[in-house]
Amino acid sequence: RGGGRQRAAAMAGDGARWPEGRYRDGVFDLGAARGFLPAEDPPAAFPSAAEAWAPLQALVDAIAVRRVDGQAGLLATPGAIVGPVEALPNLLPHVEALDAERDPQLLHLAYRAYSYVCAAYLLESSHHAQAATGEDKLDGKYGEARRVLPANVAQPFCLAAKKIGQHPWLEYHYGYALGNFVKIDPRAEDVWRWDNLRMACPFFGSDDERGFVMMHVQINSLGGALLGGISEAIDGADQLTAGGEGVDGAKALLQGGLGKALQALCDINTSRKMMWKASRPDAYNNFRVFIMGSEGNEPMFGDGVVYEGVEEFGGKPQKYRGETGAQDDIIPTCDIFSGVTAYYPENKLTMYLLNLRQYRPKCVQRFLVDLEEKVKAVQLRQRAEEDPNCLALLLGFVEQIFLFRNGHWQFVQRYILAQTKHATATGGTPITTWLPNQLEACLKLMEQLLLRLREMPGGKEALTAENRGLVDNVVKMHGSRVKVLHQQVEALKDTNYDAGLVYSLNAVEFDDPDAAIELQAGGSGAEGLNGDLNGREAQAAA
Numbered sequence: 001r002g003g004g005r006q007r008a009a010a011m012a013g014d015g016a017r018w019p020e021g022r023y024r025d026g027v028f029d030l031g032a033a034r035g036f037l038p039a040e041d042p043p044a045a046f047p048s049a050a051e052a053w054a055p056l057q058a059l060v061d062a063i064a065v066r067r068v069d070g071q072a073g074l075l076a077t078p079g080a081i082v083g084p085v086e087a088l089p090n091l092l093p094h095v096e097a098l099d100a101e102r103d104p105q106l107l108h109l110a111y112r113a114y115s116y117v118c119a120a121y122l123l124e125s126s127h128h129a130q131a132a133t134g135e136d137k138l139d140g141k142y143g144e145a146r147r148v149l150p151a152n153v154a155q156p157f158c159l160a161a162k163k164i165g166q167h168p169w170l171e172y173h174y175g176y177a178l179g180n181f182v183k184i185d186p187r188a189e190d191v192w193r194w195d196n197l198r199m200a201c202p203f204f205g206s207d208d209e210r211g212f213v214m215m216h217v218q219i220n221s222l223g224g225a226l227l228g229g230i231s232e233a234i235d236g237a238d239q240l241t242a243g244g245e246g247v248d249g250a251k252a253l254l255q256g257g258l259g260k261a262l263q264a265l266c267d268i269n270t271s272r273k274m275m276w277k278a279s280r281p282d283a284y285n286n287f288r289v290f291i292m293g294s295e296g297n298e299p300m301f302g303d304g305v306v307y308e309g310v311e312e313f314g315g316k317p318q319k320y321r322g323e324t325g326a327q328d329d330i331i332p333t334c335d336i337f338s339g340v341t342a343y344y345p346e347n348k349l350t351m352y353l354l355n356l357r358q359y360r361p362k363c364v365q366r367f368l369v370d371l372e373e374k375v376k377a378v379q380l381r382q383r384a385e386e387d388p389n390c391l392a393l394l395l396g397f398v399e400q401i402f403l404f405r406n407g408h409w410q411f412v413q414r415y416i417l418a419q420t421k422h423a424t425a426t427g428g429t430p431i432t433t434w435l436p437n438q439l440e441a442c443l444k445l446m447e448q449l450l451l452r453l454r455e456m457p458g459g460k461e462a463l464t465a466e467n468r469g470l471v472d473n474v475v476k477m478h479g480s481r482v483k484v485l486h487q488q489v490e491a492l493k494d495t496n497y498d499a500g501l502v503y504s505l506n507a508v509e510f511d512d513p514d515a516a517i518e519l520q521a522g523g524s525g526a527e528g529l530n531g532d533l534n535g536r537e538a539q540a541a542a
Helices: 002-012 051-063 082-086 092-096 104-128 151-164 172-176 207-220 223-242 247-272 285-291 330-338 348-359 362-377 380-384 388-417 434-455 465-491 499-509 515-521 533-541
Strands: 132-134 181-183 197-199
Touching (some): 051 082, 051 104, 082 104, 092 151, 104 172, 197 207, 223 330, 223 362, 247 330, 330 434, 380 388, 388 434, 388 465, 434 465
Antiparallel strands (some): 181 197
16 A cells, blocks of 8 residues: 555656646646636736737637627628738737747637637638528538638648647637636536626627537536546545555545446536527538538638748648547547547547547547556456446446447537538538437447456345446446437438437437427428427337
8 A cells, every 4th residue: 555655646746646746838827626627717818018019919809700799790701801900010020939838828819819710711702601590690601711821821830730739720728628618607506507607709600609608618627537536536546556454445446436437427417518508400501610620621721821921831721620529638538547448449430539639739648548547457357357346437437438438429529510511510521420429339338347347246135226227227328329320320321311310219218308308390400300209219229
């Protein structure tokens, strides 16, 4: 036990439990206090004292279709953004003067502003190619994007991206989501609720956009508890693997950590389900186009984007993946911790998922690598499989990963498949295949954990009542989950797939609690699904 304590302390270098204080970059500082959110709330704008940045801030404030002041912004009118962007002073000398360690906040604001201007300028033409289908509703037929970024934006943007360690494209952490929130009432009781947050840099400026993006911040506000539980479980497994005295205490530490991590992920899933109320699926096309990437998106970007005046690119078009929820850190962390990564299929979709790690802050990239090494070193799964209650908690944790992904998959069905036939996700992958790819990995690991529990002499009898109920529910649902996923994958092999049929197959486990009612009623929530639930179930059965 003493050796385990020494190793755990060495992980942090200062006596604090890993990962506290080890993964920071001046903007993010991973740990139990803030999870994966910025260490401090990001500023809404450049400080007034930073006068050199005023022209950039003025442009940022003018862009959204609906500005904060209620007036129509540049994106409201086709082509209106071109003149103001081309007239923007080249602030390259001011970016050159920034230092990542000395000026992390200003560097973050510069990167965020330029990534926002870049996306708005390049994709404005794609946005206006869509036809209106109702109030705040567009048809999702995206047009061609601009393919040249002027030097006055390209040069400072590329340098800011290099200094912050990112690609010169809108991304999830510093750009559109986690680094883009402003608290409306910093003293509110539920301060992290999505409707107490607004966006510093919106594209459309609607409640739907705000709800969709700020829900990701709300979810991540629970990430600290997740990291705390994971850290405790790793510490317990480390002490058990080291051996010696204090086995019971180490086992309690492992079980307690797994329980805390499971509860945190349950809370995250509960929070995530609020998305159905926070943002309407049929309004997603209003802002989705602006987070599209140039990689894997040839119909919109052709060979890519030319960054004028950026010498290292030599005038050659560049391609980058777009902003996507797959750049979030919660589920990759959970996959590594639980062992789901060992069940990833070896295909291009898995390669894409791993490739997305480079679209994260460098400190997060280091954390994910170290987490994988630590989970292997302490033999976490082996230690969990030695105790039936630890094993049940790990099973429940993997089930919650599945439910998160399955809920996300249902978001895709309602927010994307039912609203547009554009075949490419914002990150540049085939929209119909990448999430089922990882759902299957979760189901396979759950099967293995259930098998191990059955093999343990007296395993189920040793479970607490709560853990027995958890296991029984996994067993009850497992067959139908496998069947539904298989049916959906088969249905989507048809390029003329019926989005309503695909979604109705979720009837055994709808993520949206109102879905069955809406489908049966055929009301506004069922638009685009072409029929009632009973008819869909009959068609699926046939």
